[in-house]
Amino acid sequence: MGTVRTLLLSTAIALCGCSDRRAGSEGAPGTTALRSVVAVTSGPAELLAAAAVGPDRVERVAPKGAPLDRWRPDDGALDALVSARRVLVLGDEAEPWLQRAGLPPSRTARLEAAVPEGRWIEVGSFTHTHGGGESHTHGGVVAETWTDPDLLRAMALRSDEQLRGALGGGEAAQLPAGLEGRIDAYAAELKALAAALDGRALIATHHGMEYLCRWAGIRLEVTELELDGSGAPPNDAAVRELAELAGLEGVHAGVLVWPGRLDPTFAEMARQELGLRSVDFDLGGTLSDRDTLTRLTRSAVSLRAAIEPE
Amino acid sequence: MTSDAAPDARPAGASLRGVSFSYASSAGTRPFRLEVDELTLHAGEAAAVIGPSGSGKTTLVHLCAGILVPASGEVSVGGVLLDPLTDAERRRERARQVGLVFQEFELLDYLSALENILVPLRVRGATREELRAGRARATELAEAVGIADLLGRPPAQLSQGERQRVAIARALVTEPALVLCDEPTGNLDPDAASGAVDLLLQEARARGAALLMVTHDHGLLDRFDRVLDVTALAGSGGTTR
Amino acid sequence: MSGILFLAWRHAAAHRARTSILIACVALALWVPWTAGALAGQYDRTLRARAAQTPLIIGAPGNRYDLTLAALYFRPSRLETVPYQELERLQEGGKATFVPLHMRFTARGNPIVATSIEYVEFRGLQPVAGRHALRLGEVALGAEVAEALGLRPGDALLSDPTELYDISRPPALKMRVAGVYRATGTPDDGAVFCDVRTAWVLEGIAHGHAPAEEIDESLVLSRAEESVAVSGALMEYAEVTEENEDTFHYHGDTALLPLSAVLAIPASRKDGTLLKSAVNAAGDLQAVTPTSVIDDLLGVVFRIKAFFDLVGGFLLGTTALLVSVVFLLSSRLRTAEMRTLDRIGAPRRVGAGLIGLEAVLVLLVAGALAGGATAATLRWLPDLVSTF
Structure with a gap:
């Protein structure tokens, strides 16, 4: 009789075990706690997020000065990105790491989406290495869209629309007045620069100037020297091209614009041998102590100052 | 009319008084009828029942056991009058007061010898304590009848004589007032039959039980206190000696 | 009652082969519909729960x-x-x-x-x-x-x-x-x-x-x-x-x-x-x-299940009849034993009690086995239904 009782008990226990396993096994959806911040990894995103939701609610995830085309998030940065209520990024063109990281689509706003299809600037592309350094891909689509005041306005509207509601900032509507004024001021500087150039071309070491020049009606000649400050020799073809350009008196403004990092050695050589004054132009893409618009506007002012003696 | 020649002071193991039992026979034969004016078996007394086949020996045993109920008269076992009892009460009394030994022994093949001995206790729904006491008595009885080493065996592994001893122990385990035996030696050889009867008589007497045994073996009759001829139970009381 | 239960248990235990076959038949006949029902129920609950959450x-x-x-x-x-x-x-x-x-x-x-x-x-x-x-x-x-x-x-x-x-x-x-x-x-x-x-x-x-x-x-x-x-x-x-x-x-x-x-x-x-x-x-x-797609789907699934329930019912009925026949024949074979018990003083209808209790024992053990097998199936093969 004991055997029968044991069997019955075992059955009951087994059945209870089964039901316990099922009970409450489904997790409650949407329980992940998100931080009420907008995570950013670029200067333009930080500028626009701060304008939309206030600087206190903007969190930098990338370090200061990290180049947009080479930085990629470590585990800590990824965790910070996916746990933010919103992530504001430029997009795959300016930030290639986005192609390889799993950001939440519903919480990620891409500023590049505000750029109309026909407004992208495409340039020839090729990939190469030099010396023993990394290989680089040049060309394709120029990524610095935010330097165009109109595109920056469009991006500002988009970020405002996507961020303000999400963080409880009230109705998304129009460009914040302060930002509007600052973009206008930047645009005015670009216009002043174009006026100062008076039809002469700018020679730049990088395509990053393309958008602002297009907007301001400035002719741009780009020569990709590929100087990264490592002491590696410059791209010979680009140097030859630069020498030819420098020789065309009156066509250019006598300045060599460095939208990337200025190479002092080459800059000195260009001044002595080609008669070109080097001017640094901060496109405001990276995170820095000053915001993107400040850096862009100041760069435009500096550039105008550099060409005005002419 | 009485079956006894002189009054006896001992308590009655069983008594039948003015009993009449009959049942219709199949077509063409005479109806069966058994009448007992008075029959008393005292505690410790042993009686053999003889008579031709069909004369009512087994019927007499069944009347004494309360298996059959007479049309009239009184049957009492161990001082309990059976007639007014219900069927269930009669069964309980039978299990308590009567030990039965059958010709075929009728052991249950799926039980061990010990379990067979305890069957009368089981069927009357004995309590744990009663069963424990019964088990002790069964062991003692098995010792007495010489099967102490065989208690764990099923009937199939016992000889005829051993089975007979198990059946005797089963009949005595409840300490009955009356032991009824229906030709218990019919399937035994003469030596074994003699031994079995001696054993039965010895154990019944030792336990103060009245014993009534149906037998055809006239060679055994001198061992009994009384021999009853079932054909003469009416009137003379049937005692032949 | 305990004495009769003891005898029933001992009879069943003494005839191990017969009892085991009976238990196996009944357990199998119970396991199939129980498991099918439990798995289908679980399948139903799981499907619906997942659907309801989406x-x-x-x-x-x-x-x-x-x-x-x-x-x-x-x-x-x-x-x-x-x-x-x-x-x-x-x-x-x-x-x-x-x-x-x-x-x-x-x-x-x-x-x-x-x-x-x-x-x-x-x-x-x-x-x-x-x-x-x-x-x-x-x-x-x-x-x-x-x-x-x-x-x-x-x-x-x-x-x-x-x-x-x-x-x-x-x-x-x-x-x-x-x-x-x-x-x-x-x-x-x-x-x-x-x-x-x-x-x-x-x-x-x-x-x-x-x-x-x-x-x-x-x-x-x-x-x-x-x-x-x-x-x-x-x-x-x-x-x-x-x-x-x-x-x-x-x-x-x-x-x-x-x-x-x-x-x-x-x-x-x-x-x-x-x-x-x-x-x-x-x-x-x-x-x-x-939820509406799963409702439609389960509507079809459970119409099929109803058919299998019917088949399971027939299987159970047939097994019950066969088991009854076995016990009926057993009671015939045990007539002498019943008569002995009756004469010894066992309660009236002791035979029916013995057979009935033995049947109950068989059903209980078979039920426990089928329950255990069903629980084991649910635990170790919970996807049995979905694999078909």
């Missing part, structure tokens, strides 16, 4: 059952794909949170569910070890997969090649295990999760390889100033590593990258209704409510 599924027009079963339970199916831009377009509408799903591939037989972090949050998946799969080439394993394959964070898992003999298809991808999820008792336990971009690598739409100018000259077909044409024999990386991660890139328009389905989690019921009607009215996609 407000809306959006996919390419086609079989809505395939779409629902694929999106909820990762059943292999040939779904038409939805371009990723549709998700972005839906997202613009702002009516819901949209979660991408891509389910074409398997890894050692387990479905690879390529999705985004929102899916993990929506289903409440919690890493019990490691973290979510957020990088290209990373996977996070459901509890059953991790247990079955014995994998832990840091281990590698190979995807199953889709076309073994087609060298134009991408090779198996060696994926890193980033984390293992806590068991949920849902189909998520049996899945391998990765970011949707990893699925595009598996599709061959995204890949990584050595830069064009570092390629072995024997593989270069032509080299112009701004482009290099290379042979198809150029080996693509079969693993995404720290070193080669940056070389992984897409070919073609990323907006057209394929998805199997999109889960929609509307903010409100009204938003859900509006979204569903808008999607279905547009016609290029279909939006289905999983």
Whole structure:
């Protein structure tokens, strides 16, 4: 009789075990706690997020000065990105790491989406290495869209629309007045620069100037020297091209614009041998102590100052 | 009319008084009828029942056991009058007061010898304590009848004589007032039959039980206190000696 | 009663073979309908629970059952794909949170569910070890997969090649295990999760390889100033590593990258209704409510189950009759024994009691066995129904 009782008990226990396993096994959806911040990894995103939701609610995830085309998030940065209520990024063109990281689509706003299809600037592309350094891909689509005041306005509207509601900032509507004024001021500087150039071309070491020049009606000649400050020799073809350009008196403004990092050695050589004054132009893409618009506007002012003696 | 020649002071193991039992026979034969004016078996007394086949020996045993109920008269076992009892009460009394030994022994093949001995206790729904006491008595009885080493065996592994001893122990385990035996030696050889009867008589007497045994073996009759001829139970009381 | 029960028990125990066969027959006849009923009930509950937790599924027009079963339970199916831009377009509408799903591939037989972090949050998946799969080439394993394959964070898992003999298809991808999820008792336990971009690598739409100018000259077909044409024999990386991660890139328009389905989690019921009607009215996609699809599906399943219940009933009835015959014959064979017990003083109808109790014992043991077998089936083969 004991055997029968044991069997019955075992059955009951087994059945209870089964039901316990099922009970409450489904997790409650949407329980992940998100931080009420907008995570950013670029200067333009930080500028626009701060304008939309206030600087206190903007969190930098990338370090200061990290180049947009080479930085990629470590585990800590990824965790910070996916746990933010919103992530504001430029997009795959300016930030290639986005192609390889799993950001939440519903919480990620891409500023590049505000750029109309026909407004992208495409340039020839090729990939190469030099010396023993990394290989680089040049060309394709120029990524610095935010330097165009109109595109920056469009991006500002988009970020405002996507961020303000999400963080409880009230109705998304129009460009914040302060930002509007600052973009206008930047645009005015670009216009002043174009006026100062008076039809002469700018020679730049990088395509990053393309958008602002297009907007301001400035002719741009780009020569990709590929100087990264490592002491590696410059791209010979680009140097030859630069020498030819420098020789065309009156066509250019006598300045060599460095939208990337200025190479002092080459800059000195260009001044002595080609008669070109080097001017640094901060496109405001990276995170820095000053915001993107400040850096862009100041760069435009500096550039105008550099060409005005002419 | 009485079956006894002189009054006896001992308590009655069983008594039948003015009993009449009959049942219709199949077509063409005479109806069966058994009448007992008075029959008393005292505690410790042993009686053999003889008579031709069909004369009512087994019927007499069944009347004494309360298996059959007479049309009239009184049957009492161990001082309990059976007639007014219900069927269930009669069964309980039978299990308590009567030990039965059958010709075929009728052991249950799926039980061990010990379990067979305890069957009368089981069927009357004995309590744990009663069963424990019964088990002790069964062991003692098995010792007495010489099967102490065989208690764990099923009937199939016992000889005829051993089975007979198990059946005797089963009949005595409840300490009955009356032991009824229906030709218990019919399937035994003469030596074994003699031994079995001696054993039965010895154990019944030792336990103060009245014993009534149906037998055809006239060679055994001198061992009994009384021999009853079932054909003469009416009137003379049937005692032949 | 206890004495009769003892005799019944001893009789059953003494006739072991007969009793065992009877118990086996009854247990089998009980196990089949019990297990079928319990599994079907469990299947029903699980299906409905999963469906009830999933407000809306959006996919390419086609079989809505395939779409629902694929999106909820990762059943292999040939779904038409939805371009990723549709998700972005839906997202613009702002009516819901949209979660991408891509389910074409398997890894050692387990479905690879390529999705985004929102899916993990929506289903409440919690890493019990490691973290979510957020990088290209990373996977996070459901509890059953991790247990079955014995994998832990840091281990590698190979995807199953889709076309073994087609060298134009991408090779198996060696994926890193980033984390293992806590068991949920849902189909998520049996899945391998990765970011949707990893699925595009598996599709061959995204890949990584050595830069064009570092390629072995024997593989270069032509080299112009701004482009290099290379042979198809150029080996693509079969693993995404720290070193080669940056070389992984897409070919073609990323907006057209394929998805199997999109889960929609509307903010409100009204938003859900509006979204569903808008999607279905547009016609290029279909939006289905999983509960209604599962109700339809279970309607069919349970009509079939009713038939099997009937068959089970007949089986049980037949067994009951056969068992009755056995006990009837047994009672005939035991007439002498019953008579003996009757004469010894056993209660009236002791025979019926003995046979009845023995039958009850057989039924109890068979019931316990069938119950145990049913419980064991539910525990160790919970997917028995779904495997058919």
